[in-house]
Amino acid sequence: MTNPPNLRPDLAPAPRFDTAPRPGQPRVGMVSLGCPKALVDSERILTRLRAEGYAISPDYQGAGVVIVNTCGFLDSAKAESLEAIGEALAENGRVIVTGCLGAEPEYVSGAHPGVLAVTGPHQYEAVIDAVHAALPPAPDPFVDLMPASSVRLTPRHFAYLKISEGCNHHCRFCIIPDLRGRLVSRPAHAVLREAERLVAEGVRELMVISQDTSAYGVDIRHAEDRGHRAHITDLARDLGSLGAWVRLHYVYPYPHVRELIPLMAEGLVLPYLDIPFQHAHPDTLRRMARPAAAARTLDEIAAWRRDCPDLAIRSTFIVGYPGETEAEFQHLLDWLEEAQLDRVGCFQYENVAGAAANDLPDHVPAEIKHERWARFMEKAQAISEARLAAKVGRRIEVIVDAVDAEGATCRTMWDAPEIDGNLFIDEGFEGLEPGQIVTVEVDEAGEYDLWGRCVD
Numbered sequence: 001m002t003n004p005p006n007l008r009p010d011l012a013p014a015p016r017f018d019t020a021p022r023p024g025q026p027r028v029g030m031v032s033l034g035c036p037k038a039l040v041d042s043e044r045i046l047t048r049l050r051a052e053g054y055a056i057s058p059d060y061q062g063a064g065v066v067i068v069n070t071c072g073f074l075d076s077a078k079a080e081s082l083e084a085i086g087e088a089l090a091e092n093g094r095v096i097v098t099g100c101l102g103a104e105p106e107y108v109s110g111a112h113p114g115v116l117a118v119t120g121p122h123q124y125e126a127v128i129d130a131v132h133a134a135l136p137p138a139p140d141p142f143v144d145l146m147p148a149s150s151v152r153l154t155p156r157h158f159a160y161l162k163i164s165e166g167c168n169h170h171c172r173f174c175i176i177p178d179l180r181g182r183l184v185s186r187p188a189h190a191v192l193r194e195a196e197r198l199v200a201e202g203v204r205e206l207m208v209i210s211q212d213t214s215a216y217g218v219d220i221r222h223a224e225d226r227g228h229r230a231h232i233t234d235l236a237r238d239l240g241s242l243g244a245w246v247r248l249h250y251v252y253p254y255p256h257v258r259e260l261i262p263l264m265a266e267g268l269v270l271p272y273l274d275i276p277f278q279h280a281h282p283d284t285l286r287r288m289a290r291p292a293a294a295a296r297t298l299d300e301i302a303a304w305r306r307d308c309p310d311l312a313i314r315s316t317f318i319v320g321y322p323g324e325t326e327a328e329f330q331h332l333l334d335w336l337e338e339a340q341l342d343r344v345g346c347f348q349y350e351n352v353a354g355a356a357a358n359d360l361p362d363h364v365p366a367e368i369k370h371e372r373w374a375r376f377m378e379k380a381q382a383i384s385e386a387r388l389a390a391k392v393g394r395r396i397e398v399i400v401d402a403v404d405a406e407g408a409t410c411r412t413m414w415d416a417p418e419i420d421g422n423l424f425i426d427e428g429f430e431g432l433e434p435g436q437i438v439t440v441e442v443d444e445a446g447e448y449d450l451w452g453r454c455v456d
């Protein structure tokens, strides 16, 4: 078992812990589950512990205590989190639980009474206190220094940049606002300072994350501080000037998203929009209480592509939402056909404990949900295949993620790590290194991936 575990989104390229522990140095293990936002929380906790003189153990056996940062979004994620806690208890025995599932301490301690402490999401102080109680720090003033760089669980060349926490919406299938509270945006100058530091450390790609990226700064009235305005358009432009790839995740199709498209056309920000549409039928969207439910999304998409023809759009959808009729689902399929989205994920609706959607009438039977999911994925795959085939023969820049004896695994500007496809280089890859950005000619396309050769 490696640490963090081999689970998405942190498919565990070996984490980098720069220094070997000194004798007697307390060592903490970390298992990080869930979304990139949770991964950023894990990084913050480890950074703080490192600064206090703890070493980070890459395995269970070497750890004096193991922190399990859990995900509690879907029931399946909860089950996975409980399983990870059980594994950490069996392998190490001294376990502190934090993260989304920590918002329900009785649920955790009911299943695993042996855990030492349970703290909720963003309770950094409480996690650190629990670590102090379980494994006191043993500072060595001659050796311990504030780490010059924070601890990151991603490979050296890309990093997640969290710009805000929480969400002001009340989508009925979602309990994130209950778990994480209302929107709280970081000041733009603080985000930029972090981004500058990451780029100085060698990061070549910044992935902007939040629950609702387009709402960035709404809570602080888009305040300007130290010359930087807390608005996503300004922030994207500022980030785009740092010389790294900038990728925007979790953007809602509000009208001001239009202002981001010229930045993509100019090459300041990657031509990539990750927009969780979730559905297309206005009635389903209304029952979901989605933000921007009334937006004329097909018109918007056409306008974005007109202004930035290279734009890739990724999205996620829920099929089988309570009350979804065959006609609503068919509307979604027709919408997808017209929208021609590049990258698509699809979930069959699942009740989440505490979510308002559970009480809606007309839940869709499991076999219909599955059948709709299969029809949806078949169409999404055909669209992906056709859109990738159209890229054969083009010369494009790719970022190298990994190189081994078989070849180089890279990504195009249209692919985010872990969730999208890859571009593989099978020949002439010797000498390439992770983080390098090289030009390739695309010579083959599959359902989700591309193949190419370097032309630099």
Ligand code: SF4
Residues within 6 Å of the ligand: 167, 168, 169, 170, 171, 174, 175, 176, 177, 211, 212, 291
């Ligand atoms: S926008 Fe909706 S789905 Fe997204 S975090 Fe907020 S409430 Fe949840």
